Amino acid sequence: MIDTHTHLYDDATVVAQDEHIQRALAAGVHKMYMPNCDSSTIEGMLQIAERYPQHCFPMMGLHPCYVKENYREELAVVEKYLAARSFSGVGEVGLDFYWDQTFVKEQKIAFEQQIDWALAYRLPVIIHSRSSTQECLDIIKRRQKGDLVAIFHCFSGTPEQAQRVAAMGCYVGIGGVVTFKTSNLPEVLRAISLEHVVLETDAPYLAPVPYRGKKNESTYLPLIAEKIASVYELPLAEVERVTTENAEKIFR
Numbered sequence: 001m002i003d004t005h006t007h008l009y010d011d012a013t014v015v016a017q018d019e020h021i022q023r024a025l026a027a028g029v030h031k032m033y034m035p036n037c038d039s040s041t042i043e044g045m046l047q048i049a050e051r052y053p054q055h056c057f058p059m060m061g062l063h064p065c066y067v068k069e070n071y072r073e074e075l076a077v078v079e080k081y082l083a084a085r086s087f088s089g090v091g092e093v094g095l096d097f098y099w100d101q102t103f104v105k106e107q108k109i110a111f112e113q114q115i116d117w118a119l120a121y122r123l124p125v126i127i128h129s130r131s132s133t134q135e136c137l138d139i140i141k142r143r144q145k146g147d148l149v150a151i152f153h154c155f156s157g158t159p160e161q162a163q164r165v166a167a168m169g170c171y172v173g174i175g176g177v178v179t180f181k182t183s184n185l186p187e188v189l190r191a192i193s194l195e196h197v198v199l200e201t202d203a204p205y206l207a208p209v210p211y212r213g214k215k216n217e218s219t220y221l222p223l224i225a226e227k228i229a230s231v232y233e234l235p236l237a238e239v240e241r242v243t244t245e246n247a248e249k250i251f252r
């Protein structure tokens with residue numbers, strides 16, 4: 001299985017990171033993709049990628065929650081790293097109108113700029129779209145000329161919006177929220193085919209039931225796959241196979 005979104009570098013020590021990764025590997029999660037947040041998370045992320053070149057893959061981007069007064073300097077760091085070494089994707093990027101609306105204009109500028117870079121480097125875009133699904137859909141729709149690949153990570157839109165994602169040739173990232181009782185994600189999943197779904201944990205956030213409220217781990221990815229299998233009434237192995245193929249196609 002592939003965890004398309006895990007902040008492994010949030011584990012404070014190398015020992016904690018190594019134990020986390022070993023547990024995930026033992027649970028059948030053989031690849032983990034790490035989204036970046038801002039300039040402060042790059043070094044820790046790259047150190048993990050160096051220790052686990054077969055299993056842990058770094059991405060590069062400025063997270064919308066970290067777009068502040070100094071966003072131009074932060075974007076310059078992203079630009080520098082994208083030119084200096086290879087990354088698996090541009091992320092996480094996007095819009096977050098939930099936590100703070102002070103820098104909405106700057107968030108949009110940063111998002112568009114980073115889509116430009118993703119297209120230039122032929123990389124997928126990992127989109128964070130908290131309380132902004134419609135705005136992100138509109139931006140991607142406008143930029144989609146056929147070669148843009150995007151994951152709407154931690155998808156929180158409606159079934160209709162999920163259909164729009166799929167119609168643009170993009171993907172919906174499904175994590176622990178799908179296991180929560182009040183989640184609309186089963187409905188979202190039934191509106192699209194498994195060919196447009198990828199697995200993610202967003203560790204250390206949003207742990208699936210029965211770990212809800214605790215620290216999340218890539219190790220818990222099978223719980224998410226199991227829930228998706230029950231929604232689609234498919235064997236677990238089929239969900240693992242298709243979502244792995246989807247992720248391999250995105251990060252090729």
Ligand SMILES: [Zn+2]
Nearest residue numbers: 005035092202
């Ligand atoms: Zn994230």
